[in-house]
Amino acid sequence: MSMRILEIVVIILGLAGIVAFSFSNKFEKQIHEQVKESREYSVEKxxxxxxxxxxxxxINFFANDKLAAxxxxxxxxxxxxLxxxxxxxxxxxxxxxxxxAISIKEKDAFILRSDGVIFEVKDFLSSPQVTTYEPEIEHSVxxxxLCLSKKADKFLLLTKDEDVKNGVKNVYSFNLKSKQFEKDIPYKLETEKGIFKDYKGSFRPSEIEINPKTGEFYVLDAKHPRLLILNSTFQVLRLITFDEDEFxxxxGIGFDTEGRLYISNEAxxxxxxxxxxxxKPVK
Structure with a gap:
């Protein structure tokens, strides 16, 4: 009789364990789905x-489904x-x-080196010819x-580390008509004020691009995976935090011919x- 009771107890405990495991998995899945739903973005592919x-x-798109990296x-x-x-x-x-960084203008590719030197690769797909342009900046940057402003016919260059003071990062410009770096600073990014105070770590830009549909600036932070969105006058609109397991x-940032957003991640x-x-739209 005692053996029979013991068998029943073991069966009940086993069933309870299965139910608990199933509930735990279901609960974890629900939490995971809720977290994904609360994000300001979704990864499509x-x-x-x-x-x-x-x-x-x-990365930079130059044709449908094709990009240069x-x-x-x-x-x-x-x-x-792709x-x-x-x-x-x-x-x-x-x-x-x-x-x-790399940016494409018509048949020509432009690559940015970290010291500010720009490599122009004319007719890069057919008969590439390389010319380099060096910035005339007195201090180390x-x-x-690097992104192309088609409206201004200029390249905009963004620094990662402070090159002034108090968290201000300069945006430099390269004139595509004169093929010279301009002395005027068109934009400044202040990364220790406003929206940045609510987020961990300093904002260290890793790429900049212009949304072709809206004209907004998109700026990445690689160290603390985030995406900063600014309007056409460089006023902050939104700061999106990415999941570090995914990003x-x-x-790198790129937009395809349909205006879809792509982000590249180092290994x-x-x-x-x-x-x-x-x-996702702002609620």
Whole structure:
């Protein structure tokens, strides 16, 4: 009789454990879904990049489903086909260096090195010819971002570290008509005031791009994965925090021909990747 009771107890405890495990999994799944729902964005697609792009530092679309990418160490433009999910071609433009961003204007590619030197690769897809332009800046500056302002016919360059004081980061400009760096500072980014006070860590820009649909500036922070959105006069509109498990080190921004947003991440615990991201409207 006692053995029978013991068997029943074991069965009841086993069933209770199964129910508890099932409830726990269901609860965790609900919490995960609630967290995802509360985010200000959703990841729509992901492309895992090959090892040669594990330090991908900049991306820029030049055709439907095709983008140009650079990485930190090698002077190579990588042509990546999103439809095929593979590198289609490699174009040499320079030696080893700390390359941070790439921007395309018509048939020409422009690559930014961290010391501010711009590499112009004319007719980069057919018969590339390279010209370099050096900034005339008296102090050392660590550049990270480059974007094309079609309206002004200029490139805008953004620094990562303070090059003035009190958290102010200058935005420099390169005139595409004169092919010269301009002395005037068109914008300044103050990263220790306003919205930044509510977030951890200093804001260290890793890339800048202009949304072709809205004209807004999009600025990434790679150290504390975030996306800063500013209006056309560089006034802060929104600061979005990314999940660090998904965005290990966001370094590149691109918009395709339909205006969809893409963000590239350097490798960390996971492989380097490109994510198609949709931002949710402000409630």
């Amino acid at each position: 992901m492309w895992v990049l090959p090892e040669i792009l594990e330090e991908v530092s900049g 650079v990485q930190d160490e090698d002077g190579i433009i990588f042509i990546y086909d 439809a095929k999910g593979e590198i289609e071609r490699e174009i040499d433009f320079g030696g080893n260096g700390d390359y941070e 660590n550049f990270e971002g 290990e080190q966001p370094e 960390g615990d996971s492989d380097a990747n490109i994510l198609q991201v949709e931002l």
